[in-house]
Amino acid sequence: KTLIIATRNAGKTREFRKLFADFGYEIKDLMDYPELPEIEETGSTFEENARLKAEKISQITGEVVIGDDSGLCVDVLGGLPGIWSHRFSAPDPTDEKNIAKLLHELAPTAITPEKRSAHFHTTLVAARPEHESLVVEADWHGYIALAPKGENGFGYDPIFLVDAFRTAAELSDEEKNRLSHRGQALQKLMVELPKWMEN
Ligand code: ITT
Ligand code: NA
Numbered sequence: 001k002t003l004i005i006a007t008r009n010a011g012k013t014r015e016f017r018k019l020f021a022d023f024g025y026e027i028k029d030l031m032d033y034p035e036l037p038e039i040e041e042t043g044s045t046f047e048e049n050a051r052l053k054a055e056k057i058s059q060i061t062g063e064v065v066i067g068d069d070s071g072l073c074v075d076v077l078g079g080l081p082g083i084w085s086h087r088f089s090a091p092d093p094t095d096e097k098n099i100a101k102l103l104h105e106l107a108p109t110a111i112t113p114e115k116r117s118a119h120f121h122t123t124l125v126a127a128r129p130e131h132e133s134l135v136v137e138a139d140w141h142g143y144i145a146l147a148p149k150g151e152n153g154f155g156y157d158p159i160f161l162v163d164a165f166r167t168a169a170e171l172s173d174e175e176k177n178r179l180s181h182r183g184q185a186l187q188k189l190m191v192e193l194p195k196w197m198e199n
């Protein structure tokens with residue numbers, strides 16, 4: 001059983017591989033299909049963008065495809081960077097520049113952690129040809145740290161405080177998957193996927 005994750009983000013794929021290992025699916029991502037086109041994320045919501053990625057790639061390949069659109073929503077910034085998380089430091093975004101920009105925007109506000117509350121969000125869309133797509137989502141609440149800390153994970157993990165002491169980048173892969181937005185969404189997906197696959 002093969003599942004394509006419609007992503008070019010190696011950090012996401014790593015988490016999906018671990019999460020699906022127990023369920024007997026072989027995971028591929030878009031790096032395994034260099035001939036496929038870049039999907040432009042023109043949607044205005046996580047769901048629209050996850051749908052675009054999953055349904056386009058499923059149409060082209062005829063396979064079961066999962067799209068993941070995710071991001072970090074900071075309360076005091078009205079939910080930004082949100083769907084712009086990957087592109088926050090455009091035109092040439094990197095994780096480091098995204099983090100630097102976010103910390104800079106938060107600098108004049110909020111010293112107290114409560115004012116730096118935030119959550120990660122993931123919407124997952126599973127798509128296959130000629131079928132209604134399956135949609136699940138989950139959040140992971142925490143706080144934005146004053147400075148980056150930790151080496152694991154990807155994206156904004158080094159500044160996402162999961163408790164008073166640790167950032168998401170200081171968790172093991174297993175711990176992050178147990179707690180995270182992506183891990184929680186995937187648990188929901190695994191519950192619904194078998195029935196959806198039969199219809
Ligand atoms: P694909 O579209 O190819 O899947 P992407 O990285 O562009 O890759 P998104 O458009 O969904 O994916 O943007 C998600 C961004 O949100 C990601 O690049 C990170 O900056 C951030 N993000 C999402 N999940 C995260 C996580 O678990 N830990 C840290 N940052 C995360
Ligand atoms: Na993207």
